[in-house]
Amino acid sequence: MPHRRPSQYSSSEVSHQHPEISGVRTTNTVVVGNGPAALCLSYLLHGNIPFYDPVTHGPHPDPVLHKKLSKTLGKPLFYALDTPQQSERLTDHFPASNLSYSTQALPLNALLDTLQRPNADTELGEVKGRLRWEKWPQKSVEHMVLGSAPDAGGQWTEDPVSTNWDIGTLSYSEMFSLPGYTFPEHYRRLHKKLPPELVRPTRRDVSSYYAAYPRAVGIASAVYSNVYVKRISRNQGGFTVQVQRRKTGEIFVVLCRHLVLASGIFSYTIPPPPIFLPLLQRPKMQRSHTDGSSGGHNTVLVIGSGFTAADVILSTPPNKRIIHIYKWNPDRPSPLKGCHPQAYPEYAEIYRRMKLGTLGTSTQNPRSPHTEHPGSAPVMRDWETTYQGFPNAQVIAVSGDGKIKLLTIDEEVIEREITELKYCVGRRGSLGYLSTDLRKEVGALDVAWVSADTLRRRVETGVEVVPGVFVIGSLTGDSLVRYVAGACTYAAGKILKESEDRKALAAQHAGAAATATGKSPGSETPGSCVIS
Template identity: 45%
Template sequence: MARSLPKCVDTLIIGNGPSALILSYILHGHIPYYIGGHHDAILDAKLQKSPNLLHLTPDLYAHFLSSLRYSTQALPVNTLLDTLVRPNADTELNPTSCIEWRYEPDKAIPHVAIGDTAHAGGQWAENPVSASADIGTLSYAEQLSLPGYSYADHLAKSGREDEAEFVRPSRVEVADYLRTYPEAVGIADSIYTGLKVENVHRTVRGFSIGSLGIRCKHLVLASGIFTVNIPPPQYLAPVAQMESPEAPLLVIGSGFSAADVIISAPPTRRIIHIYQWAPEKRPSPLRGCHHTAYPEYATVYRQMKLAAIASKKKTAKSPSVRRKSNPFQQRDWSLYEGLPNAEVISASTSGKTATVTLRLPSGETITREVGGLAYVVGRRGTLDFLSTNLIAEILNTPEHTTPPDTPSIHLISGRTLRAKAEATSLEVARDVFIIGSLTGDSLIRHAIGGCVFAAGRILGAIPTSYSPYSSPSPTSSTPRSVSPVSTSDTEVAAEDGLAGLAGLAGLGKERSGRRTPGEATNGHADLHVDRRKLVRAVETAQVENRYWVDSGWWAGGLGPGRR
C-alpha cells in the first residue's frame, strides 16, 4: 500500500541519492561529534573546544589551503568532514574515525526526501548510458560508506566482509547498498520514491510544491547534476537510434561514460572514437586513472593517446597494440580507431547503417560506415522543477538577461553554483540549500560536509547570512551575486571537453573565466594514485625517516642515535 505524503514538513529534500540519505540520517537526530584523535594538531585543538560538528565555522578549515595534508579538489567543508570520518584515508587502511554519531531524538526535524527513481539511490538506481552495470566504481568500497551503516556492514550481512578493502564494487552492488540503507538505519519513513517534484515556488512562509501539495520551511536541492543526457545534434539523432552490431560503433566523448561504452562493447566490434584531445588545456579525466588501480580506463586513455600521436602523421588510424601489452586480453584493440578533435560534417542513413563524413584537424575529409552511435559528451542536472522566480533567485540571474536563442539556463553542471558555494556558503538563497554533486563535488566521500552544514542551518546551530526581513531579489548586487551561469553553447561544450568537436555542434571557442581548483584534471587528480602501493610507500617512508632520526646524522652525528 502506497504511503501518503505529509502536507506540511519543516524540510523537503528533492532527491533520494546518497547526499539526501545522509542528510535524512542527520535530521532524524543522529548528530556528529568529534571524539578526538585527528593527526592535525590545529584542527584537533579547535574541535576539542566545540565537538558538536553541527556548529561548523569557517575557521575550522581556514588553514587547509596552507597545508599539504588536504586536497584542493573538494570544498573545504567537504574536505573537513571527509578527513574526520576517514583520517589519512588515502594512505592508511581502515583508519579510526574521529566522529561519533550520537542519537539525539529531541533534535529530529520533520522532513521528507523525494525522488523519482524506483528505489533510493538517485542516479545509482538508474543506468542512463548503454554500458555494463558491472563496471567498477571510481571510488573504493570503503569510500562509499554512509553514516550508521557502512558498505562493509552491508557486505558482512552476506558473509562478504573480505571484499570491502581495496575493491571497486560494481554499479549494481552500490545500488543494492543504497537501496537497503534507509531500512538499515531507520530513516525509511522519510524516503519516498517514484514521485516527481514540479512547480516548486516560494511563499510568504516558505515553499510550496504544487505537484504534490506539500508545504515546507526549508528546501534542500539534492537532485544532482547527472539527470539529463546531453542529446546529439538533430542530424545525428537517427544514427543514435540504430542498432546494427555488425557495423562499427561510433562513440563521441572524452570521459568516463565514453570509456564505459567502449569497455562494454563486444570485444570484436570495431570502435570509431571521436574525442577532444587537448592534454595541456583540458585533459580528459581518464588521464588521472592509475594503470594499476583503474586498468580499464587507463587502457582506453592509452589508445586515445596513441591515436593522437598517430594523427600527427599521414594516417589517422590508431596503431595496433601488441596483445601482451594490453591488460584487457579479451578486446582486440586493433579494431579501435581514435580520431582526436575530428568533426562530424554530415550523416546519411541507408538501411541498418549510416555513413558519416568527418573532417580531421589536418583538413582532410574521410567517411566511415557505422551501425550505431553513443553520444556521451556529458550529463547535466536540471532546475526545471523550480519556478522561474526561484531559479533566478538561486542563480542571481534575472530572466530577461538570457538571450532568446540560447539553451535553457535550467540545465546546470557542477560549475554552475560552485563559485557561489566557494564564495559564500551552500545556502544559495534564503532557506534553500545545495548538497551532493550540485556543490561541484561528485564523490560520495565528499557529500557528508555539505549535509552537516545544511543540517546545522536547519537546526539553527549555524546562523544564516540572510536577513529574515529582506525579500529575495534576483537582481541583487550583494556579495552573493558571484555565480557565473552557463547560458551559452560555448560554455556547455567547454565544460564537457567538446571544444575540439566544433563541427559537430557548432562549438569551438574556449571557455574563459576563473578556473576552480583541480579543473586541469577535471577534479580527478587523485586517480593518479594506486592506493595499495601508496599505503606501502608511506610505511616505507616512515621506517626510513625513523632510521634517519635514530642515526643522528641529521644533527651532525649528535642526534639521539649518537648520544
C-alpha cells in the same frame, strides 16, 4: 563478455512502499533528489547527531584541528559549525597543514571527510573515524526526500547511457560510505566477506548499497523514489512543491518551511546535435535489427573523451567494432589521462589507444589484447581489428542507413557504416523545477544546464544560499560522495536548530494561551510546520 543485468540484487526487498499521498500535505523540509547527499541529510534529520570523538581512536591526527574542535567537546558538531565564519575558522589552517587536505573541495566538505576518514589518501587499514553518532529522536525533524531515480541512490541507480553495471567505480570502496551503515558492512552482507583493501567496487554493488541504506539506518519512511519534483515556488510560510509520481502521473503538493536542493549535476545527458537526426529517427525495428550482435554490421560510434565514453567502450561487446571520436587537446587533456595504469588499467588502456590515435597508429602495434574490469572477468578485445580512434575528427554527413562521413584532423574524408551511436560528451543537472523567481534568487540563470560551477560561488559563502534554501551534494561543486557530509551537516544543524526554536516558541504560546483560556496546551506535531 559484458552483458547487462539488473542493476541491483533485490530491488523489491529494499524499496519502501509508501501509502498513497494525495492532495496537499505539510512537512518541515523537502529534499529534492534521492542520491547519497539526500540520504546523508535524512540520516541527520532523523536525529542522528555527530560529535567530535578524540577518545575511541585518539585525537584527530591534525593537532591544530583537534585543538579547535576540543573547544566544543561534548557538544554536537553543529555548535562548531554554527555559522559559515565558524566553519571557516575551523578549517583556515588546512592549506598550510601537513595533512593532505583537498584544495579543490569546499573546506566544510573537506572537514567532514577528514573527520570520517582521517588520512584516507595516505593510510591503509581500518578507517579510524573521529565522529561519534548519538541518536536523539526528540531532535528529529519531519522531512521528505523526493527523487526521480527508481531507488534510493540517485544517479547510482540510473543509467542514462546504458553502461555495464560491473564496471569498477572510480573511488575505492570506503569512499562511498554514509554514516550509520558503511559500504564494507553492506559488501559483507552481499558477499559474505569484507571488501579487499583498495578495491574499486562495481557500480552494481554501490547502487545496491545506497538502495539498502534507508532500511538499514531506519530512514526509509522519509525517502520517496520514482517521483518528479516539478514546480517549487515561495509561499508566505516557506515553499509550495508540486510532486508527480512517475508511474501513475498522479500529482500531489507538499508545503514546507525549508528546501534542500540535492538534485545533482549528472541527471541529463547532452543530446547529439541535429546532424545525427537521420540516424536517431530511424524506425526502432530497423535499429534493433541492425544493432543485434549477430549478423549485419556491428559498429558503434562513440563520441566523447571522458569517463562516460570510456565506460561505453568498456561495455561494448568485444566482437563489436568501435569508432571513437574524441577531443584531443594537450592543454585540456582528457580526464582519463590522470588514470594510473595500476589503479585504473582499463581507463589507462583506453587513454593509450586515444593517444595512439593522435599518432595515426591507433590500429597498430597493440600492447595488450584485453582489458581488465575490476570485479568482473577480463573482457577480450582485439583492439587492432575492433577499435579506431579519430582525434578531433568531425562528423560531416549522416544518413539514415547508418553511413557517416568523417573529416579527420588530416583533412581526409572517410566513410564508415555504423549501427549505433553513443554520444557521451557530458552530463548535467537542471534546476528547471524551481520557479523563475526562485531560480533568480539562487543565482541559476540557465535552467537547462547545471554543472559543478553553477552554484559554486554562492555555496562558497554559505550552504544556505538564500533564506530557507540549502544546497548539498554534487550541486555544491564537490561531486564525490566522500564530500557530501560537510554541506549536509551544516544544513541539518541549521534546520534542527530552527525547528527547535520554533517548537520552543510554539510551546510558549500554547502555555500562554492555556493560561488565558484555562485549557491544557495542545501539541503540535513534532517538527511539522505551520503554513499560513
